[in-house]
Amino acid sequence: MPTLSDIGEFGLIARIARLAPSAPTVVEGIGDDCAVVRVFDRLLLVSCDLFVENIHFRRAQATPESIGWKAATSSLSDIAAMGGAPLFCLVSLACPPDTEVGFIEAVYHGLVDAVSQWGAVVVGGDTTRSPDGLVLDVMVIGETIGNRYVSRRGAQPGDVLAVTGLLGLSAAGRSALERGKEAPALIRAHGRPSARISEGQWFSACVQVHALIDVSDGLVQDAGHLAEAAKIGVDIDPTRLLVDPELGRYCAAQQLDPYEFILTGGEDYELVFALDANNCEETLRGFRREFHTEICTIGAFSDAWHGVRVAGRTPMHRGFNHFKP
């Protein structure tokens, strides 16, 4: 009898998608960052993300505020990855009865902070006992801007792969916490990441952006999702990846490979996307003018192969895949 560790997270999602029937009101169903549903002749975005103690976070390495903030950001980032705006959140919380009230209030403070910055509101949820460990599930409902959104499916052969910001900081921050090292910028990137909501909306208004996803599981994994959703291939050119100076210093001091963090570290919540190669530099300049944020092309899509490559080779390790050992 196969177990979840045999088929992995994405094998499980494919099986669930097969057994759940769809409907004409479902514009994007199981398999994208967000579901897109038609309600009252308009499009709504809905998504949820679980945040489980000792899987997604360890209490010893996180403040309660950052646990709440990150749980919310992970869901908000799914709205960013469609180019939408968050409106409402529901929060489900399970924890042991001996948990201190002040701890849970601080978790909610962090969560409400993350949600409020986009004008969204926590409107409900559920609270229950758990046998051990904290479980948070944040569900977010968002709207599209002018009924436009960018799915992960639209990449075309010849498109370039591009990414916002700098990658690997969150994973390096976790490494610094685990090793007890000082690396304030990395630890802050790990504890208080931002969802690229405004940037996502800018991309959804830009016809040259063909497909979009957030870097939650790691660049290789998430760029791979863009390629696989379009049934084509993508090649990441590591020489084009920018290395954050503090990440570089931390890795040099610890004798670690910064590209390991950049390629497979998750939870940066940057946006990675397929961009029409025509006039792509002009699009990137427009983005930089608007957001004063790094953005660069880091690879190319092709129909000459299927799936994700790094410097022309199939990578050994892609990033985070639940259930896989």
Add this chain to the structure above:
Amino acid sequence: MPTLSDIGEFGLIARIARLAPSAPTVVEGIGDDCAVVRVFDRLLLVSCDLFVENIHFRRAQATPESIGWKAATSSLSDIAAMGGAPLFCLVSLACPPDTEVGFIEAVYHGLVDAVSQWGAVVVGGDTTRSPDGLVLDVMVIGETIGNRYVSRRGAQPGDVLAVTGLLGLSAAGRSALERGKEAPALIRAHGRPSARISEGQWFSACVQVHALIDVSDGLVQDAGHLAEAAKIGVDIDPTRLLVDPELGRYCAAQQLDPYEFILTGGEDYELVFALDANNCEETLRGFRREFHTEICTIGAFSDAWHGVRVAGRTPMHRGFNHFKP
């Protein structure tokens, strides 16, 4: 430092409600069965319910299909308790990697079955590893019928308390499973309860129904919520409570008190409501004609006291309250 077991589930919800700001688009926020939000000038209902292994169910006493079915029904029942219609569901699932794929597929089968009977669709969710035990969180988005809904807040002094169907069967079914006794109707009521979606919609169209809630935590607890939300009192008259014949037989054979199950057993998902005393018998007759289902008045609201009483006395035990010992 107080813990969650000191303040209980409802104390925690009150604290969360205080620290989460609201917005003009939030018609009913934290504290009702569902949130009611304004989207595109119409009202949407949103709710979620956690279902945690060894808290809400035990694998040895439930088929995987019934675990999925019950997790969905618990959320669907929140939509019923507002008088709405479910449209879309998101399902978050956390479980250990060594869980068999067939088990999880069967959980989703049960879940999809429960959701599909109302024409609603599972459109997405999240899957993740858990250190141990299965956690399900089912989020449901519903619509109101003609922008009408019934909150839990509208009970008035002089209203009668009424309830659909027969209570206590689910809790007695759990007791039968725990004791290894044969009681097919009770065990079925425990494993495959129904959400009263159509009945809820009928109530939302009936101006004499002032306040509505589903019996998920137990009659005393949930009738208490109706009274407390209106800042008045309610008295349950146990002599008016109908005893299901199989429940009666089971309790006689096991030397158990059926009223214990009826008053405090949860998960029946019947609807309990405050009804205008004027012509209330006519309303009940109309309901019986439509649904061929039991419905009866079982108590009265008053402003002479605050909270819930049973036969004029404050009950020792109200029903399910997470975190409380």
